[in-house]
Amino acid sequence: MREVASHQNELIRLTDRPGTDDAPGHEGRTGGRSVRVRVLGRHAPGSLLGHDWLDCEITVTADGVRGHFVALVTGRQLRRWEVALDRLDRHEAVRWLDEEHGPELRIEPGRPGGVWVTVSDAEESGVTLRVVLSPAPGWPDEQRALLKRVRDAYPSEVVEVAPGVHAWRGQQDSRTPTTDG
Structure with missing residues (x-):
């Protein structure tokens, strides 16, 4: 059961x-637009x-607005995020x-190279907060690298050996089929 300092765990x-604020049509933006999901630790x-x-x-x-939301992320949701990156x-x-x-x-394609990101x-x-972002090319690959780091820092250590029955990975009865938990 290994833990890593929470400030390092962006999912x-x-x-x-860089330079998005200097683009035509972006007058008045003060920069620093972002959406981040940070892992605080195991629940x-x-x-x-x-x-x-x-x-x-x-x-x-x-642009001077900052919102914080608390979320609980399961292994199933991490797998869904991986599928979402493919989409x-x-x-x-x-x-x-x-x-x-x-x-x-929610992440929706916007103008060429841009995305609308909504957290509700x-x-x-x-x-509900919605921002328009112009991320760097290849940004889905960066998200995959972050997902891998989180999975490495917080590996799945529990398996469901039967519906509603859990065991520590490696300690379940070897005759019992396992599934990812």
Whole structure:
């Protein structure tokens, strides 16, 4: 059960590429627009239920506005983020963390090279923040590298050996089939 300093664990880092504010039509922007998802740590370290879940903070920064949202990210949601990155490569819109409770992240293609990023916390706070970003070329690949670092820092250590029955990876009965938890 290895932990890494939380300030190093960005799962998502979407930012304007350098020089975006100097582009035509961007007068009045003060720069620094970004959407970041940072892993704060394991949700319930040492507990079979919740050990592999990650407490995260979503931060949206745009022109003097800063919003923070709390999110719980599971292994299934990490796999969904990986699939979402493939869709983003094809310039398709994606929704992530679109569960019943907690914030939702939507990314939609915008003007050439740009994306609309919306974080909505309708259930908890009723707050929705939307920013237009012009990320650097190849930004989905950067997100894949961040996802890999998070998975390396917080490896899955719990398996579901039967519906609703969990065990530490490597300690389950070798005769019991395992699934990813």
